[in-house]
Amino acid sequence: MAKDKKLVEAITSMDVDFAQWYTDVVKKAELMDYSSVKGCMVIKPAGYAIWENIQGELDRRFKETGVENVYMPMFIPESLLQKEKDHVDGFAPEVAWVTHGGLEPLQERLCVRPTSETLFCDFYSREIQSYRDLPKLYNQWCSVVRWEKTTRPFLRSREFLWQEGHTAHATAKEAEERTEQMLNLYANFCEEVLAMPVIRGQKTDKEKFAGAEATYTIEALMHDGKALQSGTSHNFGDGFAKAFEIQYSDKENKLSYVHQTSWGLSTRLIGGIIMVHGDDNGLVLPPKIAPVQVIIVPVQQQKEGVLDKALELKGMLSNFRVKVDDSDKSPGWKFSESEMRGIPIRVEIGPRDIEQNQAVLVRRDTHEKIMVSLDELDQQVRDLLDDIQKNMYEKAKNHRDEHTSEATDLATFTKTVEEKPGFVKAMWCGCQECEDQIKESTGATSRCIPFEQKTLSDTCICCGKPAVKMVYWGRAY
Amino acid sequence: MAKDKKLVEAITSMDVDFAQWYTDVVKKAELMDYSSVKGCMVIKPAGYAIWENIQGELDRRFKETGVENVYMPMFIPESLLQKEKDHVDGFAPEVAWVTHGGLEPLQERLCVRPTSETLFCDFYSREIQSYRDLPKLYNQWCSVVRWEKTTRPFLRSREFLWQEGHTAHATAKEAEERTEQMLNLYANFCEEVLAMPVIRGQKTDKEKFAGAEATYTIEALMHDGKALQSGTSHNFGDGFAKAFEIQYSDKENKLSYVHQTSWGLSTRLIGGIIMVHGDDNGLVLPPKIAPVQVIIVPVQQQKEGVLDKALELKGMLSNFRVKVDDSDKSPGWKFSESEMRGIPIRVEIGPRDIEQNQAVLVRRDTHEKIMVSLDELDQQVRDLLDDIQKNMYEKAKNHRDEHTSEATDLATFTKTVEEKPGFVKAMWCGCQECEDQIKESTGATSRCIPFEQKTLSDTCICCGKPAVKMVYWGRAY
Known part of the structure; x- marks a missing residue:
């Protein structure tokens, strides 16, 4: 395959330096x-278009479950942030503070929202009076700010885009059901749309959200064997409701506190897509989320009829998101660029193809070339996109499974973390001391207590006391 | 018509106190x-859903003209804001300043973006090198902050949602064309989708955007005769390009500055929809933007078959955005509520209607009741929505025209502004002194120099010197 050297040489191989490979890809794929x-x-057009597709698909799924969108202020008065103690302890050290409005100092500092529980609670305390007002199923799409010391594109940024859902319910049971429902929604979205297999489970107390009773998480495994927390769903019980006085009167006119949840997913997931699917030629996008699913590259486009034919093919593929690359770059450069950008299918069409009423389809995931008759183009592209989507999921799942180990003693655990990056399943006694010690000695953190449990041994790998849960451990982003 | 007293009495009549009417409507329509x-x-669900529809329709129209979405940081370093002198003079007095990140003071203050010209310019200065990189047609959907002293819901808020487009072009001509193209896009959108007639024109130097060579505007007239600036499009020439060193090399390798535009439209427009179309029963939403186009209210819903029939009608109307109000409120309350929320068509269906295979359609705009056979429901609703959309535009246009006057001397002008609120067309010499004096003595500001000119007289109504332009004047939000 003709390839322009310059573009490919610009990327570090992922086996040589994964972090540098990642940085190269986010830049070169623009x-x-x-x-x-x-x-x-x-966030440039190619990145933002991925986010728009994530938004569109998630938003549709949210609304199917009754969720409505709202918009809250981006500022939180300091006194409001402080109302729930665990919450302020968790977030205050990493917020940005507005101290002046125009030329005047503010009477009270405002932080730029790191998350909006306090704003939603404040709003709900006025909005909710009766059982008729419940449930409240609100979500917002916005940006949030956390003053991180070290940052990486998409993965950890001082400002990022996300959605945050905040619900209020009459009963603890309903809140728990919603928390699980949204986690499953995230998991299904990741697996079905992003072709990214995830482990569903609960965070340990140490790792849960500041102010939550329980935090559920989906954890994905990146190509380098590090985990990525990809979405979380929190059950707050009535903790926030008590701090913010959110009460409703039931049918018997009795006052009760509401039970709340929140759940969020962010542009971080774009980093996940890159690190799960990418390769040494650049980005590889799952067809369902790819802003451009098919790129048509005319070969010898200056020859009469070639560009016209390329445009005709675009018309034939109107069911898909298609672009024709009619720039004055060389075909080799265009091939290389379409790979860098992760476009699932490239259609190459030149004078000889036109004569024979055919075109060459090149899969981004396997590099396989397929000669197809133009009469079957639409159907072939449809089938191929389906197949690419499935194949990418299978490949990622195989990689995840191959990089998931079990350990029943600390020596094996430590060796595995070091020598075979990935998830390590191991039993745990439930105490934070062991969690801390494992992190300190191996760098692996508890990723989650998976919903699907299995007893690997009877004792905690760290302290040897009776085990209560199997935990997924791993180094993480 | 049965109406629940409580809901209607909660609204002040617009003729008694328009400002209070507005506040009542935004609250009662939720x-x-x-x-x-x-x-x-x-912004609550009913308000945000209007914004989502505005976004969807505008975004589609933007993309048809080649615009791509991006996302810029929400913060602007103070030194960056200061790079273009007119711009910083215009905005610095009304920005919010972030001075601390986490527990540490920042080395340089950051303002929360009041608009993002400086960020886009900074980005373009790195992104644009060659004529091949042009044009850049970028837009972002985001929130911006301006530290206003007095605020009103949607119309003037310290934080508001908007889109801001920022383009860079090789030539002055292209930039001018894009500036006009986007103004026309806004105007068509307002007229076709929001049923809101607008005057297209240019702002005077006094009223133009800080840093622009020319600002174009669309001006709508509210029910109380005050104007609302509803969208603006700015041609920056190469002023920002020179301040930020944004140069490209042309085909002959010669360096030139780019020419830039920006254009924005905000949630302010929701205030415009309310004040153009609303009445003493509440909101009146144009069908094309209404989150719910048809509400079905079952009458005697406890009777067997009524609620089922209501749901069946919903199924028959699957081409539209339909809701069934099956709450346990009284029909009278539901009628009143559907009017308050501005839903274009209400369908009333009770046992007697079911017997006769019919339903009652009630238009929100005229309160007209129409009995229709269920066999024709879909078609009747379609026709009615079209008719409501047209009628609302015509009504608003008639109101605008009836409240547009001409004046050829200052005494008449002043009397008209005072006694017949609306637009006043009058000739102007082109100097800011007259503009200032007119504003000071009448409270009317120059709304725009309309593209469609007409010579009303030869002299400026203020100073009597030769007139150069006809201007729309008026008091404004």
Whole structure:
């Protein structure tokens, strides 16, 4: 395959330096750029279009479950942030503070929202009076700010885009059901749309959200064997309701506190897509989320009829998101660029193909070339996109499974973390001391207590006391 | 018509106190709520759904003209804001300043974006090198902050949602064309989708955007005769390009500055929809933007078959955005509520209607009741929605025309502004002194120099010197 050297040589091989490979890909695939604001990024069209597709699909799934969108202020008065003690302890050290409005100092500092539980609670305390007002199933799409010390494009940024859902319910049971429902919604979305297999489970107390009774998580495994927390769903019980006085009167006119949840998923997931599917030629996008699913590259486009034919093919593929690359770059450069950008299918069409009423389809995931008759183009592309989507999921799942180990003693555990990066399943006694010690000695954190449990041994790998749960451990982003 | 007293009595009549009527409607129609953050609001589901429809329709129209979406940081370093002198003079007095990140003071203050010209310019200065990189046609959907002293829901808020487009072009001509193209896109959108007639024209130098060579505007007239600037499009020439060193090399390798535009439209427009179309029963939404186009209200819903029939009608109307109000409120309350929320068509269906295979359609705009056979329901609703959309535009246009006057001397002008609120067309010499004096003595500002000119007289109504342009004047929000 003709390939322009310059573009490919610009990427570090992922086996040589995965972190550098990642940085190269986000830049060369034109997903983002650094900005003049330290720790914040510019999301460029190719990156933002992925986010728009994530938004569109998730938003549709949210609304099917009765969720409505709202918009809350981006500022939180300091006194409001402080109302729930665990919450403020968790977030205060990493927020940005607005101290002046125009030329005047503010009477009370405002933080730029790191998350909006406090704003929603404040709103709900006025909005909810009766059982008729429940449930409240609100979500917002917005940006949030966390003043991180070290940042990486998409994965950890001082400002990022996300959605945050905040619900209020009459009963603890309903809140628990919603928490699980949204986690499953996230998991299904990741697996079906992003072709990214995830482990569903609960966070340990140490790792749960500041102010939550329980945090559920989906954990994905990246190509380098590190885990990525990809979405979380929190059950707050009535903790926030008590701090913010959110009560409703039931049918018997009795006052009760509401039970709340929140759940969020962010542009971090774009980093996940890159690190699960990418290769040494660049990005590989699952067809369902790819802003461009098919790129048509005319070969010898200056010859009469070639560009016209390319445009005709575009018309034949109107069921898909298609672009024709009619720029004045060389075909080799265009091939290389379409790979860098992760476009699932490339259609190559030149004078000889036109004569024979055919075109060459090239799969981004396997590099396989398929000669197809133009009469069957639409159907072939449809089948191929389906197959690519399935294949990418299978490949990622195989990789995940191959990089998931079990350990029943600390020596094996430590060796595995070091020598075979990935998830390590191991039994745990349930105490934070062991969790801390494992992290300190191996760098692996508890990723989750999976819903699907299995007893690997009877004792905690760390302290040897009776085990209560099997936990997924791993180094993580 | 049975109507629940409580809901209607909650609204002040618009003729008694228009400002209070507006505040009552935004609250009772549940479009927004005040928040604990002074000057910022909570946009509730009914309000946000209007914004989502505005976004969807505008975004589609933008993309048809080649525009791509991106996301820039929400912060601007102080030194960056200061790069273009007119721009910083215009915005610095009304921005919010972040001075601390986490527990540490920042080395340089960051303002929360009041608009993002400086960020886009900074980005373009790195992104644009060659003529091949042009044009850049970028847009972002985001929130911006301006530290206003007095605020009103949707119309003037310390934080508001908007889109801001920022383009860079090789030539002055292209930039001018894009500036006009986007203004026309806004105007067509307002007229076709929001049923809101607008005057297209240019702002005077005094009223133009800080840093622009020319600002174009669309101006709508509210029910109370005050104007609302509803969208603006700016041609920056190469002013920002020179301040930020944004140059490209052309085909002959010669360096030139780019020419830029920006254009924005905000949630302010929701205030415009309310004030153009609303009445003493509440909101009146144009069908094309209404989140719910048809509400089905079952009458005697406890009777067997009524609720089932209501749901059956919903199924028959699957081409539209339909809701069934099956709450346990009284029909009278539901009627009243559907009017307050501005839903274009209400379908009433009770046992007697079911017997006769019919339903009652009630138009929100005229209150007309129409008996229709269920066999024709879909077609009747379609026709009625079209008719409501047209009628609302015509009504608004007639109102606008009836409240547009001409004046050829200052005494008449002043009397008209005072006694017949609306637009006043009058000739102007082109100097800011006259503009200032007119504003000071009448409260009317120059709304725009309309593209469609007409010579009303030869002299400026203020100073009597030769006139150069006809201007629309008026008091404004």
